[in-house]
């Protein structure tokens with residue numbers, strides 16, 4: 001077993017937040033080591049934004065994130081804002097282009113640019129990267145406050161501060177398999193139960209399963225019959241259920257997205273919350289206008305499929321033509337087509353983890369643990385998640401910066 005001299009900051013995870021933290025801590029003068037289970041840093045970043053990396057959003061406000069309005073997320077975003085993110089990458093030599101709905105991408109159109117410029121800056125600042133070496137355990141020695149982290153290779157790293165930046169459980173193929181949660185627990189932290197979010201939904205309904213293609217629509221999420229969220233955008237019919245950004249955004253509000261297996265069906269049904277998604281295929285139209293339009297087509301003697309094809313894509317119109325009898329039915333299908341949700345897809349397909357290390361266990365201004373001095377958390381391992389559109393990476397940049405700077409300051413005070 002090899003052990004080396006004590007460094008200021010040990011970072012577990014070279015994802016978006018860990019790399020940003022490494023740069024900021026090193027700029028503040030700290031000696032930094034980063035370990036990642038993957039051979040390459042920033043593996044998930046390459047896959048973000050369909051390979052283009054939607055790295056922030058100009059419309060970013062705290063309302064784009066989950067949780068109570070306790071100022072927690074806002075306090076971190078204020079310390080490193082969207083403008084700061086754009087300036088940061090510009091100073092490194094990477095320009096950012098704004099697209100629709102405030103979404104920002106590297107000018108190159110390649111996610112690899114983001115990884116490249118972060119890696120280059122880490123290298124310039126002398127950050128030491130340990131690739132392919134997962135952290136398996138870590139502890140803080142009471143007598144001197146030093147953290148001892150054990151890596152899979154058998155190497156141990158001694159550090160004055162420790163940052164857990166292991167991500168959550170979403171997209172485990174990119175290395176985030178939930179280790180951060182276990183490490184947090186080993187230090188006495190508790191978790192808001194983690195759930196997959198920003199993910200497609202499964203529906204048992206044969207009509208939904210028969211639908212294919214995409215539709216511009218407004219979508220409403222109902223929990224036990226009550227509206228709890230609404231979105232607008234493109235819905236995708238996958239053959240198993242629904243997907244598309246607006247549907248994925250709704251999954252952030254589902255409490256029990258995967259059915260809990262109970263002893264019997266009755267107990268199961270009673271325990272689970274029932275979710276439905278209502279689709280309005282013609283949100284620009286009132287139900288009254290829709291009825292008038294459909295009635296006119298009926299009066300012209302058109303077939304049921306033809307009547308709906310004036311508003312819906314031909315495949316949807318054809319599927320729906322089998323199941324409506326009256327004008328009321330047709331209006332309901334167009335304006336409030338209800339899709340029962342059986343479950344969401346799981347961690348493998350999810351873009352983000354909802355839940356994580358509880359906010360009340362962290363100092364709101366610095367993200368330092370309230371239980372263990374010198375221990376910090378950033379990125380998705382913390383109980384913060386945002387909408388689709390660059391908000392989750394903005395949280396990674398902001399929280400990584402705050403942790404990097406505060407860990408460097410704490411380590412300097414300890415020397």
Ligand SMILES: Cc1cc2nc3c(=O)[nH]c(=O)nc-3n(C[C@H](O)[C@H](O)[C@H](O)COP(=O)(O)OP(=O)(O)OC[C@H]3O[C@@H](n4cnc5c(N)ncnc54)[C@H](O)[C@@H]3O)c2cc1C
Nearest residue numbers: 013015016017048049054135167171175379380390392393
């Ligand atoms: C397919 C996909 C597309 C996405 N697209 C976007 C997008 O366009 N815009 C956006 O804002 N968000 C997007 N997201 C979400 C965004 O990528 C994440 O929220 C963000 O990467 C989280 O950053 P992080 O640093 O907390 O964790 P991660 O980026 O997940 O990094 C965690 C790192 O920790 C490492 N690690 C885990 N356990 C250990 C251990 N024990 N020891 C050492 N290292 C460990 C992992 O290997 C990983 O490299 C997308 C997510 C996915 C899956």
